Amino acid sequence: MTINQTMKMHKTAEYIMYVIMVIFAIFFLAPLYVMVVNSLKPLSEIRGGNMLALPVKASFDSWHKAWSQAQIGVQATGLKPYFFNSVKIVVPAVVMSTLMGSLGGLVLSKYTFKGGKLIFALVLFGCFIPFQTVLIPTARVLGFLNLAGTTSGLVLVHTVYGLGFTTLFFKSTYDTFPMEIVESAQVDGATFFDVFANIIIPNSSPVIVVSIIWQTTNIWNDFLFGVSFGDATSQPMTVALNNLVSSSTGVKEYNVHFAGAMMAALPTLMIYIISGRYFVRGLMSGSVKG
Amino acid sequence: MIINNKWRISKDDLTARFVLLPTIVLTLVFVYAFIIFTIIISFTNSKLMPTFSWVGIENYIRIFQLSHWHTALKNMLIFSVLYIGIATVLGLFLAILIDWSRSGEHIFRPIYLYPMAISFIVTGTAWKWFLDPGIGLEKIMHLWGFAEFSFNWIKNADRSIYTIVIAAIWQVTGYVMVIFLAGLRGINHATVESAVVDGANAWKLYTRIIIPQLGTSFTSVFVILGHMAIKSYDLVVALTNGGPGRASEMPSTFMYSYTFTRNQMGIGATSAVLMLAIFAIIIIPYIRNTVNKEGA
Secondary structure, three states, rough: OOHHHOOOOOOHHHHHHHHHHHHHHHHEEEEEEEEHHHHHOHHHHHHHHHOOOOHHHOOOOOEEEEEEEEEEEEEEEHHHHHHHHHHHHHHHHHHHHHHHHHHHHHHHEEOOOOOHHHHHHHHHHHOOOOOOOHHHHHHHHHHHOOOOOOOHHHHHHHHHHHHHHHHHHHHHHOOOOHHHHHHHHHHOOOHHHHHHHHHHHOOOHHHHHHHHHHHHHHHOOOHHHHHHHOOOOOOOOHHHHHHHHOOOOOOHHHHHHHHHHHHHHHHHHHHHHHHHHHHHHHHEEEEEEE | OOHHHHHHHHHHHHHHHHHHHHHHHHHHHHHHHHHOOOHHOOOOOOOOOOOOOHHHHOHHHHHHHHHHHHHHHHHHHHHHHHHOOOOOHHHHHHHHHHHHOOOHHHHHHHHHHHHHHOOOOHHHHHHHHHHHHOOHHHHHHHHHOOOOOOOHHHHOOHHHHHHHHHHHHHHHHHHHHHHHHHHHHOOOOOHHHHHHHHOOOOOHHHHHHHHHHHHHHHHHHHHHHHHHHHHHOHHHHHOOOOOOOOOOHHHHHHHHHHHHHHHHHHHHHHHHHHHHHHHHHHHHHHHHHHHHHHOO
């Protein structure tokens, strides 16, 4: 039931409501619009004209420049290598944290043992902490493991600090699974991994999608770990974008900055457009339990 | 629905414990041992590298004598109050509108929520140039004929913190809306119907009947926004980089600059511990609630 089934709204009120909703839609869409139109303009048009105006001579020149020529840090490599660094970090970290989260979530959900609740609480606390509290020792440990300044080091960090969320996602899903489907398999002598692979996983596709989308978005958008533990060969897209935009040398090429920002935003934006439903579910899993 | 009958771990089900072991070990090391390490460092005079020469609580005394830290705390307070307050009110307002509109949900909800999917660095970049007086809003207004219009908060030491608030609210309001929308859909509808039958107007209906039933949603929103406010770092770096000067410094940027660029790791660790303390006050009741509600 929704409110409009119980109460009738006055026509004028409804009209005003839609006007307000459209105004807010403009507010939320404006920065995206500004990024897109200005990334297509030559620099002279941005400096001389109105930021909200459509491009007179639209071209993808600044996209091309941001991708392969722009100065990032000391080298004029464009954002391309950093884009692929992000891919190299995101893919393994998402796979590992999702797999470990599903195993851990199953155990925490379907087995009773001493300290189970405490373990869950400890894992959950870990995914919310301000990461400033672990930056110093993490830097030391990555150095010790010879992983400082590598994408592998960032994969490790993102896997570990993503575990809290993935475990939470899977545990709350498995809490709603009936025991019978599992028990019958156990009677037939199936091992833990048989049950996991043949019964649990085939029934988990929605939560797997939620976990993959959540982790991909979070890791792709990470800045703090990337800037702390990456170097010129391993920094992710967000760090490269920030270097591009805040670089103080030379002319400020706003169009290139906007094109770069769009490149950093597009992968997660695409995921959101294609599977927003699962994105919302991920957001809600971390919130509705208060 | 929570199903309570669980498997008992028997001796031959050791696999289950074994499977959980990596998660436990990684969490204990990377979260708890690391936190303890940072706490220890906060009691030493570490500079560029961690050392273990004990100085007691000296760092905790010194940090409160630093004007940068005062600025950071003051900014965090301003930011948290405005960010939580405005995002909550706006998010609830938008949730109520969407709840009312028949077809609006499918169009407007995704538009209000999409900023949550993109990086703070992108948000910071977009707003940085939009708020830049030279090319952004101020210039737009001048071109439209409002020659007197001035908006240079991003360049103004007393105002730059508010530009971070604006961008942060733009990003998070959709999230707040989604939480409240779920809350609105979950209220006891019979109470609404009887209030309508009794002739309550819309204002009374919301303030007396509906909003009081959204307690859980309010808790979620406060906890989520509260801990995001403490942690916010990326947006500050991308939008103002703590400037002009150090005027929009936050505890997170303070921690980073003292630890990694000023080589005062002891002070950096101290600020991290203080951030953790504020964070724990917000999050621990919430975690306890979540774990207890999960059932035995």
